[in-house]
Amino acid sequence: EILKSFSDSCDIITLENEFVDHNRLKFIENLGKKVVPSSNTIALIQDKLLQKRTLASNNIPVADFHSVASKNDYKTTSKKLGKRFILKSRKMGYDGYGNFLVKNQNDFEIGVQKLTARHSEIFAEKFVDFDCELAIMVLRTSREIKSYPVVETIQKNHICHTVIAPARVSHSLIKKVKEIAIESVIAVDGYGIFGIELFKQGNKIFVNEMAPRPHNSGHYTIDACVTSQFENHIRAVLNLPLGSTKMLKPFAVMINLLGKKNDSGIVEDYNKALKNENIHLHIYGKKQSRIGRKMGHITLTGNNLDELLKEGIKTEKQIII
Amino acid sequence: EILKSFSDSCDIITLENEFVDHNRLKFIENLGKKVVPSSNTIALIQDKLLQKRTLASNNIPVADFHSVASKNDYKTTSKKLGKRFILKSRKMGYDGYGNFLVKNQNDFEIGVQKLTARHSEIFAEKFVDFDCELAIMVLRTSREIKSYPVVETIQKNHICHTVIAPARVSHSLIKKVKEIAIESVIAVDGYGIFGIELFKQGNKIFVNEMAPRPHNSGHYTIDACVTSQFENHIRAVLNLPLGSTKMLKPFAVMINLLGKKNDSGIVEDYNKALKNENIHLHIYGKKQSRIGRKMGHITLTGNNLDELLKEGIKTEKQIII
Numbered sequence: 001e002i003l004k005s006f007s008d009s010c011d012i013i014t015l016e017n018e019f020v021d022h023n024r025l026k027f028i029e030n031l032g033k034k035v036v037p038s039s040n041t042i043a044l045i046q047d048k049l050l051q052k053r054t055l056a057s058n059n060i061p062v063a064d065f066h067s068v069a070s071k072n073d074y075k076t077t078s079k080k081l082g083k084r085f086i087l088k089s090r091k092m093g094y095d096g097y098g099n100f101l102v103k104n105q106n107d108f109e110i111g112v113q114k115l116t117a118r119h120s121e122i123f124a125e126k127f128v129d130f131d132c133e134l135a136i137m138v139l140r141t142s143r144e145i146k147s148y149p150v151v152e153t154i155q156k157n158h159i160c161h162t163v164i165a166p167a168r169v170s171h172s173l174i175k176k177v178k179e180i181a182i183e184s185v186i187a188v189d190g191y192g193i194f195g196i197e198l199f200k201q202g203n204k205i206f207v208n209e210m211a212p213r214p215h216n217s218g219h220y221t222i223d224a225c226v227t228s229q230f231e232n233h234i235r236a237v238l239n240l241p242l243g244s245t246k247m248l249k250p251f252a253v254m255i256n257l258l259g260k261k262n263d264s265g266i267v268e269d270y271n272k273a274l275k276n277e278n279i280h281l282h283i284y285g286k287k288q289s290r291i292g293r294k295m296g297h298i299t300l301t302g303n304n305l306d307e308l309l310k311e312g313i314k315t316e317k318q319i320i321i
Numbered sequence: 322e323i324l325k326s327f328s329d330s331c332d333i334i335t336l337e338n339e340f341v342d343h344n345r346l347k348f349i350e351n352l353g354k355k356v357v358p359s360s361n362t363i364a365l366i367q368d369k370l371l372q373k374r375t376l377a378s379n380n381i382p383v384a385d386f387h388s389v390a391s392k393n394d395y396k397t398t399s400k401k402l403g404k405r406f407i408l409k410s411r412k413m414g415y416d417g418y419g420n421f422l423v424k425n426q427n428d429f430e431i432g433v434q435k436l437t438a439r440h441s442e443i444f445a446e447k448f449v450d451f452d453c454e455l456a457i458m459v460l461r462t463s464r465e466i467k468s469y470p471v472v473e474t475i476q477k478n479h480i481c482h483t484v485i486a487p488a489r490v491s492h493s494l495i496k497k498v499k500e501i502a503i504e505s506v507i508a509v510d511g512y513g514i515f516g517i518e519l520f521k522q523g524n525k526i527f528v529n530e531m532a533p534r535p536h537n538s539g540h541y542t543i544d545a546c547v548t549s550q551f552e553n554h555i556r557a558v559l560n561l562p563l564g565s566t567k568m569l570k571p572f573a574v575m576i577n578l579l580g581k582k583n584d585s586g587i588v589e590d591y592n593k594a595l596k597n598e599n600i601h602l603h604i605y606g607k608k609q610s611r612i613g614r615k616m617g618h619i620t621l622t623g624n625n626l627d628e629l630l631k632e633g634i635k636t637e638k639q640i641i642i
Contacts, residue, residue: 243595
């Protein structure tokens, strides 16, 4: 009844995250309401093991993975993936929550216990010793597929910390990443906007995971591109012509403002950031700060990447939140 | 009681328009709450006769004006202002509402009757046969005064229709306009953001009127400047460092989308606009369209002004709202 009345009040439905059970979305679709991305796409993404299987079966490069049923599965898992691998919750994981690095049988048993206590099902994925992580936003309507620039992402404690646009990799690799990302969206029959995270290891690319929504690695588009990921999300959902994904300046750097204390969400010492015309300050207005929590971000745009990075790192240190 | 409870719920108060009675704002200030712009500034602006007197007494060039008490005042008024002048409501006028052009005694009597029926008090202002109209947004905090580029505004039926940024006038005139605009803000002891409209007649400049808020002539800043007038409004109200007012591309054209029918506010035929990456489409979501009502706007940015104007005019014709 709640879903029905919600659905009746909407013209079209999209998602802020991939954690809504796909069966509920299917129920809404069966009422005759359009959901973008569809329940089918969400089903293929929200279960990370199913996501990996879908990508692999479409010949999209992913790290080797293996289903894990219990803590007795160490031998078969390590035989397939090697000694270093990651245990992952199949559902509800984000920002490293739901991941557990395994180096030996003892780790494995602790990890299985820890993750299955919170989440019913898990799987294991080979540890990729990557040179760097890349990401790209892809847009798709019934008439167009379009992507934003490939970016470099730097994580700290599994949380996206810095995004550099465009990525400092070769043209041929950029082309490869774009092709793989677009194939990934097609593989899940995706319409709307998608953030695809990838590992680069030499000339090899592996899809790490995909998100069926605007993504932290695309926040830079608000200030750095002709059309932001949020406007293009809505355009894509409404099947309207997509806006230009070009950058306004040669380079952009986005740095997340992660909570530095467990306290109220009040921001301090941001005046220097406001004074710098290359810096765009975004504060999310969360009422509580927690160490490591995403409280805002800064985007720097300009012609000299080294300067932007230096300025950005300095500014991130100054702002207390 | 209502004002008190409203005031208690706010940290600081600003205005969307200049039509809130300044006495109410004074009441809120007396409760100890900060209002930006202040009740005093609003008092000097919301009564257009008082505004003109304040500007004139600060040696800011304005068209000659004359107080009008009744329809018996034609002789004294026309003696001072000449045969062509405008009757204006002292309060609540906007977009030409509350204005009446007078060419003879008969017009005068009709005008006085018409305007005083709606509004208690009126005055008269000399008709300025201008070459073009200019406008500029000025920002002021306790530490900074800053302005956006001087723009050209083209009105249709007293409603702002097209804005061209920057204005196609000489550097010396730009400088003059900026000085006059800043003096105008200081004259009303203004803090916050102000839109100042001016007439250009040869090398002469007259302040037409000022608005103590973001202004239609500043809408182009959303897409065309480093910081939009809306962000800078909030920065100024909070006495924060002001954002850069520089343009991102050499030229911008803003064209209002005025209602073309009396109907629902549903927009049609905007796909071509969305396909053009120089065009930024803004729809206000008003539920009802009315002929001439401001329903949205488009902003075009780029390197070639003539092309932007041509493209803009074509696009405005295409969109049905």
